[in-house]
Amino acid sequence: MVKRDEKYSWHVGSCPPPIDPHSRIKHQLVKSYLERYIQVLMSNFLIEKLTLSVVDGFAGGGEYAAENGSDFHDGSPLIALKTVAEQQVALNVGRQKLRHVDAKYYFVEKDPENFTYLSRLVGARVDAGRIGRDIELVRGSFQQRVGSIIADIRKRAGGERAIFLLDQYSYDQVPAPLLKTIFSSVKGAEVLLTFNVDSLITFLSNTEKSRKKLEEMGLDRYIDWESLNRLKSAGGNVWRSAIQRNLAKGLVEVSGARHYTIFYITPMGSTSWTYWLVHLSNSFKARDVMMELHWQNANHFSHYLEPDLFTLGYRTDADRDATGQDEFDLGDGHHFDAIANRRCLDGLAAKLVPAIYDLGAPTQFGSVLEEIGSSTPGTADMIRLSLDAAIRNGDISAAAADGAKRTRGSTLKPADILTAGKQRPIIFL
Numbered sequence: 423m424v425k426r427d428e429k430y431s432w433h434v435g436s437c438p439p440p441i442d443p444h445s446r447i448k449h450q451l452v453k454s455y456l457e458r459y460i461q462v463l464m465s466n467f468l469i470e471k472l473t474l475s476v477v478d479g480f481a482g483g484g485e486y487a488a489e490n491g492s493d494f495h496d497g498s499p500l501i502a503l504k505t506v507a508e509q510q511v512a513l514n515v516g517r518q519k520l521r522h523v524d525a526k527y528y529f530v531e532k533d534p535e536n537f538t539y540l541s542r543l544v545g546a547r548v549d550a551g552r553i554g555r556d557i558e559l560v561r562g563s564f565q566q567r568v569g570s571i572i573a574d575i576r577k578r579a580g581g582e583r584a585i586f587l588l589d590q591y592s593y594d595q596v597p598a599p600l601l602k603t604i605f606s607s608v609k610g611a612e613v614l615l616t617f618n619v620d621s622l623i624t625f626l627s628n629t630e631k632s633r634k635k636l637e638e639m640g641l642d643r644y645i646d647w648e649s650l651n652r653l654k655s656a657g658g659n660v661w662r663s664a665i666q667r668n669l670a671k672g673l674v675e676v677s678g679a680r681h682y683t684i685f686y687i688t689p690m691g692s693t694s695w696t697y698w699l700v701h702l703s704n705s706f707k708a709r710d711v712m713m714e715l716h717w718q719n720a721n722h723f724s725h726y727l728e729p730d731l732f733t734l735g736y737r738t739d740a741d742r743d744a745t746g747q748d749e750f751d752l753g754d755g756h757h758f759d760a761i762a763n764r765r766c767l768d769g770l771a772a773k774l775v776p777a778i779y780d781l782g783a784p785t786q787f788g789s790v791l792e793e794i795g796s797s798t799p800g801t802a803d804m805i806r807l808s809l810d811a812a813i814r815n816g817d818i819s820a821a822a823a824d825g826a827k828r829t830r831g832s833t834l835k836p837a838d839i840l841t842a843g844k845q846r847p848i849i850f851l
Contacts (some may be wrong), residue, residue: 424590430591432483432539441486441495444687447722450500451715452587452614453505455701458711460509460523473580474525476502477571477587479564479596481529483539497723498587499529499544503557515593524580528571530560537561564588565600572607583610590615593622598640598676601702605678612708613679617687617698626650641782644672644735659755662686663726670698671734674796677702681709683795684724685716699723706792706802713801719759730769731798756799766800770808778818779842787820788836806831809840817843 430439443770468503478498479769485497496504513521529544530539541559543783545777558574560567575584586604596615604611626632628650629816646653653664670684679702686696710825716723756762774794778785791802800808811829811830812818819841820828826839 428538430482432536434535434539434542437487438494438539438818440485440491441488443489444697446484446495446720447687447719448589448616449496449501451699451719453501453784454594455712455716455720456502456505456585457509458715459708460513462521462550462707462711463583464513469521470519471522471524471580473527473578473583474506474523475575475578475582475584475586476506476525477528477530477575477586478502479530479566479568479586480590481531481536481540483536484529484543485530496818498589499527499540500547502527502587503544503548520629526556526558526575526578528558528560528574530562530564530567530571532561532563534561545729564595565597568600568604572604575608580607581610584612586611586613586615587614588615588752591616591618592691594635597638598673601673601677605702605704609704612703613677615698615702616699617669617673619665619669619698620696621656622669623661626654626665641669641672644668644675645683660676660724664753666726667734669734673700674702674734680704680795681706682741683709683712683716685799686726687722691788695755709796710802713799717763717801717832718800719760720762724757724801726755726798729762729767729799731773733797758799762799763804766798767804767808770798770800771804771811774805774808775812775817778840781842784839784841786836787834787838787840790840791836797836803832806834819843838846 424580425594431437460472460474465678472590481499484497484499486497487493506523509522511523514524524554529540537559544559545553553559553697558571560571575582590596601613604613625635628643628647629689633642633647636645636754646664653661666684666686670682673684674682683701684698687699699710703709719779756765758827778790791805794805798805808831809818809820813820813828813834820831820834822828822835822840823837823839824831828834
């Protein structure tokens with residue numbers, strides 16, 4: 423595989439490296455998520471200020487050559503700067519009392535020549551007085567510098583909301599214990615991480631070297647080493663499903679994040695290597711916003727888990743070689759398209775309604791959302807829709823805090839109370 427320093431290098435006076443199609447998709451997702459992040463947190467027009475830190479741990483040179491060869495494509499540092507500035511303008515349209523996004527940026531780059539390019543680029547795009555004030559250009563590796571960055575974030579007045587953009591080119595530059603440090607130290611942290619899972623799959627084998635690497639990453643105990651060779655020889659979606667379950671479970675559990683999305687992004691062009699784009703947070707709303715963006719970019723994302731509710735971690739009893747289950751049960755590729763949408767809605771309806779009956783007591787809809795957490799590719803609105811038929815038929819009653827009855831799943835609010843009917847519907851017996 424091409425190493426990052428061979429493929430992505432910036433030199434002052436030379437054209438920047440060309441943008442890859444998969445990088446364009448990641449950049450669009452970063453831009454869209456920053457937009458929605460600010461819009462959601464500032465949705466109450468009485469809020470006058472949002473304090474936010476943006477950490478780009480692998481900033482590179484900050485721009486790329488566009489695909490047409492004559493223009494330039496902004497890298498994540500410029501995207502972050504421009505997006506926040508645009509959203510602040512949007513917040514103040516038609517207002518006399520201005521609102522403010524108090525953002526501070528940390529752009530980290532290890533390579534000396536890349537860092538020089540980045541410094542020149544940012545210096546040419548912003549007022550000189552911002553460098554060292556609300557824009558920190560940090561030379562060094564992210565692992566080396568993250569401690570001082572976290573300390574600076576925690577000193578900022580007004581909260582610890584921080585988005586960490588960690589676009590590592592490989593899979594081992596952000597070990598899972600480092601994610602735990604972020605989430606245990608910054609209470610409002612979110613992480614958007616690139617994880618080159620195909621590169622890891624190629625390297626992974628039941629050898630001392632491989633085990634040592636996974637131990638350094640904090641993920642060794644999540645690999646089913648005894649079944650590894652058999653699973654790899656099965657290849658295809660069987661292997662993708664198993665590795666996604668194992669490594670995803672490890673990343674989430676070690677990080678300590680309560681909510682996540684972990685889905686594949688497949689580059690276009692000559693390479694077939696696939697990446698994970700991982701979003702970790704402690705907010706269900708944040709996770710829901712990211713999930714909405716995955717559905718909006720349906721052509722570029724996929725997963726190899728159940729289409730409705732899934733469980734992370736490899737389970738031998740789900741292996742079709744051991745149980746005779748068909749491929750659909752173990753790793754059929756699911757894309758965020760109309761077919762996947764229908765499968766998700768039907769599956770959620772089939773599983774959630776009996777689960778509510780099994781609770782044996784009324785429960786808040788918000789608790790259902792939190793309990794399902796990240797174990798579904800469905801958004802909150804899709805979960806509402808999946809309960810629509812049961813509410814309309816009276817199999818489940820839904821009521822607001824004031825007792826007002828809900829007649830449609832689409833109107834459910836987090837505080838609404840769901841109560842199972844007196845008799846379980848015959849379809850779910």
